[in-house]
Amino acid sequence: MTTRNLCLITLFALLDVYLLMPARHTTAAFALTSYDLAEWLSLAPAERFASPALLTSLLLRLHLPLLAALWALLTKHLTRRWIIPLVLIVAFAALPPFEFVQTPDDANYRQQFFVALIVLACGFLRFLPHHYTKFVAQAICVIGLFTALWAAVGANSTFADYHLGVSYWPTAFTLACLYALIFAIILWEQKTRPQ
Helix, strand or coil: HHHHHHHHHHHHHHHHCCCCCCCCCCCCCCCHHHHHHHHHCCCHHHHHHCCCCCCHHHHHHHHHHHHHHHHHCCCCCCHHHHHHHHHHHHHHCCCCCCHHCCCCCHHHHHHHHHHHHHHHHHHHHHHCCCHHHHHHHHHHHHHHHHHHHHHHHHHHHHHCCCCCCCHHHHHHHHHHHHHHHHHHHHHHHHHHHCC
């Protein structure tokens, strides 16, 4: 299995928050993706007035730029004509709704705009010199692993405050394992590559 395929699987785990939850769970329908979950958590007063504000929402949203960075770094076979439109599409998807123009003071909208800018910046990692690629990809995997676990702690704390009876741990654990696996495969490829 290539790192490219693992990036795809990680994206799937990111988009399916309740990947391992039973379908019959009555409260699982309120959030379909990590982005929806981040949006829902941004409405909670405890999240809005925490210090720093909206940290859990940011941690949930950061997986999109991290995955964009991994794609830019690990899919060297894609030509520039494919990677640039893909990064632009992902960045456009990360943008806040059009109300952002009318309410630029909204911290949630500013955070979404900031994440979209990070996605664009991650696209430029495509042009990183080849000898830095694997090291930067491994660093991104470590950041992703800790981000997934830290987001689970914050999200589950908010779930407990509202007595929802749901957990983000299954998806966080899946994401963390996939980041660790991508890290291990990159390391293995470095060791087995002929000198």
